[in-house]
Amino acid sequence: MFFGRPSGIGDKGGHPIPQETDDRQTIGEERTVVSKGMLRSKGFVAAALALAMIGGCQSPPKPEDMARTSLQTAPADLQLLCAHAVAGTAQVDSTKVLPTSSRALDATSYSVDLDAGGRKFNCVVDSAGSVKSVTPV
Amino acid sequence: MTDTPDTKYPDRSRPGARRLGIGLIAAALCLGPLAALAQTQIYDARTKKWVDYDKKKARQYFARNNQVPEAFRRQAVPFRTAEKPGTIIIDGNQHFLYLVQPGGQAIRYGIGVGREGFGWAGIVRVGRTAEWPTWTPPAEMVARDPNAAKWAAGMPGGPDNPLGARALYLYEGDQDTIYRIHGTVEPWTIGLDVSSGCIRMNNDDIVDLHSRVEIGAKVIVLMQGAALYKGV
Incomplete structure (x- = not known):
């Protein structure tokens, strides 16, 4: 299941090169x-x-962001957004869905593995909180 | 002093705890090498580099500043979730505990969590709470540690008690999981993997959290370490 596509990609093709170049x-x-x-x-x-x-341009992180772990897991709220999406897809009570692992795919998206009452799912979510896909594993 | 789950009662009396024990053993056996990859890092504004944050550096930082790095201090943060206000979410990987607030916000606290092989995950609830709780060392700690042995019958609450100023006892249904969210006498350990599975907070923070939570509050503990899930 996919929910839209990343914005800003493939929208500007075919424009002429500006003369100022x-x-x-x-x-x-x-x-x-x-x-x-x-x-x-x-x-x-x-x-x-x-x-x-x-x-x-490489500005330092904000003080509240000046800690991290070498395991680049998804932020907690993004993991829970995936859990909510899986609960809907799997038609199970949200109390039965728990993220089991996660990792960064690139600078703006994460992959989250989830257990939904024994059924396994994978979810891709971007850093803006938009769930891109939910797929059974 | 190392904190431990409060093992006043034997595991076999609690099926949830037994399953947890199996999960922890499996995690220790299977995830040791992967979990070892996890390392807290803090940003050094002077060198503009991320540096490993271990026990030694944490002690030094606390000795210099009398507080933990800013990222681990209590603060309001944006938090997008469908969970109800009052829900607690524990992200052991990042060493944060979130208390969901209305309006897409959460209060974020720094925490210390289970060391390698002692991470766990599950959806539990706050079964009860205590002020200045009693700490009862587990039998194996009593056997190996003379300091713990003198408290085999239970150490009264107080400023030297490893459970700190408050404790929230985590239950699965009506069963005590043996895990707690509690204060600490070692505030510099916030941000590190140091415990035997309990979630530790600075005393000021656990007092604040204790004042805000209700008995029965949902607690979501996200998987710590790598990809093995054995929940409660």
Whole structure:
């Protein structure tokens, strides 16, 4: 059972390349004519700035998030959202459904294994709390 | 002092506890290598790196700050769930206990949980509670530890009692599971895998939780460690 698809994927195909991309290329070519030494120097500065910006973008976690475990399990509320979804799918009392393990699939989604009164299920949920699939195992 | 489930009564008088025991043995046999992979880490703002958080570092941190890292302190957090307010959810992997509140919120507390092989999972309830509870060491601890032996008949509640200021006794139906949520005399152990299956909290936190929960409250204990489920 699937519930929709991840948003923002495959929605923008077929759009023409913006003209401004070509403008930037022209400006870059003009600069190479001026001075290769200057370009090397400016290139170095630009690279350093880019690295600094990347470093700056890696902001530290919020104080309340400054602890974790090396086992990348799903957050508790996401595990329980899966349990609720499985209870509906399996038509069993929610008190009989318990997550038994979980793991991160990627940066934004988790896989949760569940026991529903002896029947095994797998659930995929994203970090926004949207249950993507519930499948019997 | 290591806390333990309160084993005042033999396991064979409680089928739930017996099943739990089987589960724990299985977990110890089957999950040791996998459970060993779990390691608490905290973010070091000075080095901007995640570092392992073990007993030694936890003691050092507590000695310096007189409190646990901020992530393990009591705080309100967003919590998306269909569970009713008043439900307790225990995430032993992340060392958090959540008390569900109205409006998509929960109060999150830091906890210490079962060490390797002592994790468990299940849906239980708060059967009873106690203020400054008595602690009765299990027979095997009495046999090996002279300090525990002198309390074989039960250690009265008080500031030196390993169960701390309050205890919530977890039941499966009408059966005592032998597991408790309780306070501690070792507050630096919050965030670590240290107990024999009980869930320990700082005394301030267990007093706060005790004041908010009702007898009969649902308690969901999520699986700790890797993928073996032997619930109560």
